[in-house]
Amino acid sequence: MSRYDPSAFPPFAVTVDLVVLTVREHELCALLVRRGEPPFQGYWALPGGFVRPDEGLGEAASRELAEETGLRAHSTAGQTAAGAHLEQLATYGHPQRDPRMRVVSVAHLALAPDLPTPKPGGDARGARWAPVSELLGPGPADREPLAFDHALILADGVERARSKIEYSALATAFCAEEFTVGELRRVYEAVWGVVLDPRNFHRKVTGTPGFLVPSGGTTTRQGGRPAQLFRAGGATVLNPPMLRPES
Template sequence: MSRYDPSAFPPFAVTVDLVVLTVREHALCALVVRRGEPPFQGYWALPGGFVRPDEGLAEAAARELAEETGLRAHTAHGQAAAGAHLEQLATYGHPQRDPRLRVVSVAHLALAPDLPTPRPGGDARSARWAPVGELLGRGGEDGVPLAFDHAAILADGVERARSKIEYSSLATAFCPAEFTVGELRRVYESVWGVVLDPRNFHRKVTGTPGFLVPSGGTTTRQGGRPAQLFRAGGATVLNPPMLRPEP
């Protein structure tokens, strides 16, 4: 058996890219940063960076999120801070995806309730939330294409979120700890880009065992009569699923 010779293979780097989604003003928004250094200097991009030799992929994703945006996350049990959801999305390794050298990116998807305005850090000049419809429809904020292959990564992350809320309780990751059925419905409407019938939706989510649990409180933050508050239940799979209507 011949000995393994690492010098026989060209070097390459591993990065993490983050598709961070939230719902702001009834629109599904993604976190983007303005690159302050080449390559693609001045372009909008997903937050991310190189994986250090002494860290795992999830730790690298949490570190980059904090360094470039000021948003904190932890990786215990695959969950981010403040009840947000964090999961590995996909791996991207086209030989020409980065002009510097061969770079393989392991993208992560993070979903969270309405998050504050991020602050830039690291090699990012600025950071902001942008509606995904603008980013994917025009190729990038301000009409500039997203850097690297980030438009494809963002599209994959958005589709992952849209499909998973059909058969799982993932939509509650966009909600605060306690929420109304109307607030949850607006999450589905924002992520899917559709309008749902309020009565049918209420019947579906309250009739699915373990999906929602009454918290015992009410709220008037939506105006009108007090609305009952719920929290996410223990169910992780919706059966039957909440099928996505055609837009």
Template sequence: MAVTVDLVVLTVRDDGSGPALAVLLVERGEEPFLGRWALPGGFVRPDEDLPGAAARELAEETGLPRGSVHLEQLASYGTPDRDPRQRVVTVCYLALAPDLPTPRAGTDAADARWVPVARAGVDPGPLAFDHDRLLADAVERARAKLEYTPLATAFCAEEFTVAELRRVYEAVWGTPLDPRNFHRKVTGASGFLEPTGATTTRDGGRPARVFRRGPATALHPPLLRS
């Protein structure tokens, strides 16, 4: 029985009509499902643990330093026929990254690119294996986690403004938020944001204060989608 890790790498990037949630997909260069789009992933090696395997695959696909990406286990999938070659149990990981350059294709992939989640699994057809389901589960988990954890900062650069953080929430949830109330809520949640003291005018208008993520691991009170 083989064990793999699959990665749902999400980011927020402009898709032509404003910031949108996007997922990293690779075009398979081998059978099965040759030519189909799939989540990046690969086999767990005998000497590495599960988070280690996920981090290795992530580094191979994105070339990112390990510390700059949030990585968290989601769930495992092991239907006997999910891989036609042999019995494979896969452990799915969720990775959240700031807007990255277009990734390079990994060793066993023909191509790799960011795809808006609204089009993934639809536009060039369903994903390989059961990856449509993995992706749907991951997106729902990410949406829920933004409510009660400071995870949205994982989509931002190290330093960011409240408006940039708000655009992350709006992209992931797909809803517009009131800028004034959003500002009050996130600056009021203790440990969520730490002011750097700097300001920026990169968004135009009055200069915005610049923050970095604070030490909090949960949001009190939570931000609700309502």
């Protein structure tokens, strides 16, 4: 058997990119950072970075998430006030996606409740929450250009979130530990970009086994009569599913 010669293969690097989504002021928003160094210096990009030699992909994604948002990652839809749902999204490896060298990115999707204004770290010149509607507009002229292939990664992450809240309890990852049905409905409306009938929605989510569990409390933060508070139930699959209406 011939010996393996690593010099016979071109070097390449592995990165993790994060599609971090939250709902702010009833709009689905994505976290962006402004690049401070080439390539694409000055462009907005998804947060992320190179995988270190001593860490796995999940560790790298969790580290980048903590560095960019201060959040601890969880692998399920439930989270604490300081945590976020994190899952692997897809792998992107076009030979020309990074002008520096061959770089393969393993993208991850992170979902969390309403997050504060981000502070840039590392070599980033700025950070902000950008409405997804402004980043993924109907036509090229309506979209803000992003670095690398991050527009594609963002679009894939948003579609993953929109699809998964149909058949899983993932929508609760956008909510605080306790929430009202109205607050959950606004999450669905923000992610799907539609307006839902409040009564039909209430009937569906409270009638789906294991989706919501009453916490025993009420709140008046929405104004009007006290609203019942719920927590995420133990269900991971919704049966029947919450089908996405046509926008």
